[in-house]
Amino acid sequence: MVKSTRSSVTSFMKTKLRKGAWSLEEDQKLIAYIHSRHGNWNWVVTPKAAGILRTGKSCRLRWLNYLRPGIKHGNFSQEEDETIINLHQQLGNRWSTIASRLSGRTDNEIKNHWHTHLKNILQETETDDPSEDDDLLLSNLQKPSNVNANSSPLLSSSSSGDPAGEIYNNQTIEENDGSSQTYVELQCLWDPVPASFPMEGLYGTTTYTLASYYDDGDDVSAYLLMQQNEESV
DNA sequence: AAACCCGTCAACCGCTTCCTG
């Protein structure tokens, strides 16, 4: 059985595989497939089963870094910057470990943010009077980012060609009881939107409940209430 | 207006670690 699966996957791999940016259709297929699997899927067979001409590895990366529910995109807050800097001092380039302590951020995003922003801020800070390090670091972190929020394909209303921009976080509510809830706006990539469904993510199984839904013809969106289960954190 | 430069970030690549039979 394994052999037949493997051989069919191998023959699938011999077909021309796509590279580069993901299309809306590919994203829709991947989301639909993962949704249909209810948290139980295998990355090796995913592309074939979902009808995507990509490697399983590429599908996994796309899902984990972009399509997975609960992913935050856009500018990092000052608190997040400070957390990353502190953790990097302790852990070094262990991006996945750092990401696991920043809810909603991926290792890839943190790594990019480090190389493009934080590393430079630290270097600037170190070249000045060391006695003023703390104040300088804080003021540097408070500088407005060079990155315009609209430059992110996720938040841009312009047509960047990246369909995943249609999923983004709307609001995060952190509570002190160990659980967190996040409202997620989802431009519907599947239809119909179920009233409630569980989905396994990097931080455990998350249950999504339909909070509101609107359809004005061209623009169909659902607001989902994400409940991250305490035991999964 | 066009060419060039630079910063950003999604995606790829290859190595390592984990898991399963």
Add this chain to the structure above:
DNA sequence: TCAGGAAGCGGTTGACGGGTT
């Protein structure tokens, strides 16, 4: 215990957009 495959991880690349000349 070991080997092979799957998943995870971090470094690197390349496309793209905005700014500058």
